[in-house]
Amino acid sequence: MKYSKQRELVLETVMENPIHPTADTVYAMVREQEPNISLGTVYRNLNLLAEQGILRKIPMPAASDRFDGRTDPHYHIRCSGCGQLFDLPLAELAGLDEQLKNLPGFLVTGYQILFEGLCPECAGKYPAELKR
Amino acid sequence: MKYSKQRELVLETVMENPIHPTADTVYAMVREQEPNISLGTVYRNLNLLAEQGILRKIPMPAASDRFDGRTDPHYHIRCSGCGQLFDLPLAELAGLDEQLKNLPGFLVTGYQILFEGLCPECAGKYPAELKR
DNA sequence: ATACATGCAAACGGTTTGCAGAATA
DNA sequence: TATTCTGCAAACCGTTTGCATGTAT
Numbered sequence: 261m262k263y264s265k266q267r268e269l270v271l272e273t274v275m276e277n278p279i280h281p282t283a284d285t286v287y288a289m290v291r292e293q294e295p296n297i298s299l300g301t302v303y304r305n306l307n308l309l310a311e312q313g314i315l316r317k318i319p320m321p322a323a324s325d326r327f328d329g330r331t332d333p334h335y336h337i338r339c340s341g342c343g344q345l346f347d348l349p350l351a352e353l354a355g356l357d358e359q360l361k362n363l364p365g366f367l368v369t370g371y372q373i374l375f376e377g378l379c380p381e382c383a384g385k386y387p388a389e390l391k392r
Numbered sequence: 393m394k395y396s397k398q399r400e401l402v403l404e405t406v407m408e409n410p411i412h413p414t415a416d417t418v419y420a421m422v423r424e425q426e427p428n429i430s431l432g433t434v435y436r437n438l439n440l441l442a443e444q445g446i447l448r449k450i451p452m453p454a455a456s457d458r459f460d461g462r463t464d465p466h467y468h469i470r471c472s473g474c475g476q477l478f479d480l481p482l483a484e485l486a487g488l489d490e491q492l493k494n495l496p497g498f499l500v501t502g503y504q505i506l507f508e509g510l511c512p513e514c515a516g517k518y519p520a521e522l523k524r
Numbered sequence: 525a526t527a528c529a530t531g532c533a534a535a536c537g538g539t540t541t542g543c544a545g546a547a548t549a
Numbered sequence: 550t551a552t553t554c555t556g557c558a559a560a561c562c563g564t565t566t567g568c569a570t571g572t573a574t
Contacts, residue, residue, distance in 0.1 A: 262548050262553050283539080298556045303539065305554095319453030321504070324538060337498060348498065350491060359482060365512030366469060366480065372453070373505045380497030394528050394573055415564080430531045435564065437529095456563060 261308070266290070266297050270305040274315050275329040280336070280345040282324040318345070321374070337375035341382025348375055393440070398422070398429050402437040406447050407461040412468070412477040414456040450477070453506070469507035473514025480507055 269290045274281065277289070287302045306327050310317040316328040318336060326345055335348040353373075360368040401422045406413065409421070419434045438459050442449040448460040450468060458477055467480040485505075492500040 264547080264554055266555070296556075298558095300540075300557075301555060304541095307540095321451030321453050322457070325454070337500065340501065346498070348495070348500075350495060353485065353488060353491075355487065356485060359485075360507075363480070363482060365515065366478070366509055367515045368469065368480075368507050368509040369472065370509070371505055371507040373503055375492075375500050375503040377498055377500040377502070383497065383499045396529055396572080398530070428531075430533095432532075432565075433530060439565095 261312070264305075266294060266301050267305045267309070269294055269297070270302055271309055271314065274306070274309075274327050278329060278347075280318060280326040280328050282326055284324065286327065319372075320345075335373055335375060337377055337379070339379040339382050340376055341378050341385065344379065346379055350375075393444070396437075398426060398433050399437045399441070401426055401429070402434055403441055403446065406438070406441075406459050410461060410479075412450060412458040412460050414458055416456065418459065451504075452477075467505055467507060469509055469511070471511040471514050472508060473510050473517065476511065478511055482507075 270286060273286050273289045279285075281289070283299070283303050283306055286306065287297070287299050290297050290302065306315070306317070309315045310327065313331060316331050318326040318328055320326055320338075330347070333352070335350050337346050337348040338344075339346065360371075402418060405418050405421045411417075413421070415431070415435050415438055418438065419429070419431050422429050422434065438447070438449070441447045442459065445463060448463050450458040450460055452458055452470075462479070465484075467482050469478050469480040470476075471478065
């Protein structure tokens with residue numbers, strides 16, 4: 261892997277903005293410092309950095325993938341109010357690995373969870389009953 | 393909702409084939425009985441039936457959505473070997489709801505899990521170490 | 525008659541890719 | 550110089566949509 265200014269900016273942007281940006285968001289942000297960067301380059305670098313394990317790609321069902329500077333295992337929650345993606349301060353799911361080992365037939369190697377709900381800020385704004 | 397032969401076939405196909413087919417697969421299957429049906433109609437009906445809760449749409453990260461005739465809560469596992477999606481015979485995740493209620497700030501309303509691993513058949517074929 | 529559904533094809537959004545030229549090592 | 554990278558634009562894939570026509574109520 262050879263150095264490039266573009267890649268440095270892409271990485272820096274994801275690292276310094278823990279907002280789990282989409283490729284498009286990264287593109288917009290990097291463009292402020294490097295107006296000629298192309299969206300393709302942003303994608304290429306994000307994917308490359310994710311492959312190397314330097315950052316993480318969070319595939320989102322029915323939405324743009326997001327990228328995360330944190331590479332340690334942790335959960336995410338999408339806020340139905342503002343649409344943002346947050347880290348969820350939830351401990352490892354206890355007992356799950358246990359259950360998974362004892363499944364007849366299947367060999368589970370991993371899983372992805374995406375939580376849905378309201379972030380602290382939106383939980384305040386919305387009434388008791390929550391909608392989509 | 394008005395009756396249509398096309399919708400009936402789409403529903404029937406999903407119900408009778410518990411393989412969690414994609415829209416494309418449903419299209420191919422229905423076409424054998426109704427060669428003139430269009431892919432758009434298949435999509436429209438699958439979405440409509442899912443909205444009504446008659447069947448379930450399973451959004452798949454970085455892949456085509458799948459549809460499920462089973463509407464009761466249960467988990468799925470994607471086999472890394474053959475790519476098929478299976479029901480996972482796993483009990484409700486115990487204690488998770490507990491943990492979720494006590495999260496500071498966040499109000500969790502739901503979650504989706506997708507497991508990854510090897511199905512019984514593929515688990516036999518592959519050696520001990522498993523890859524992607 | 526009036527909804528609602530269909531087939532078709534075009535449009536869409538997110539992402540990837542082929543290419544010729546530019547930058548790094 | 551050899552390799553990797555870039556910008557650009559076109560291609561791609563899964564899905565949705567507009568429209569004129571057809572069908573169920």
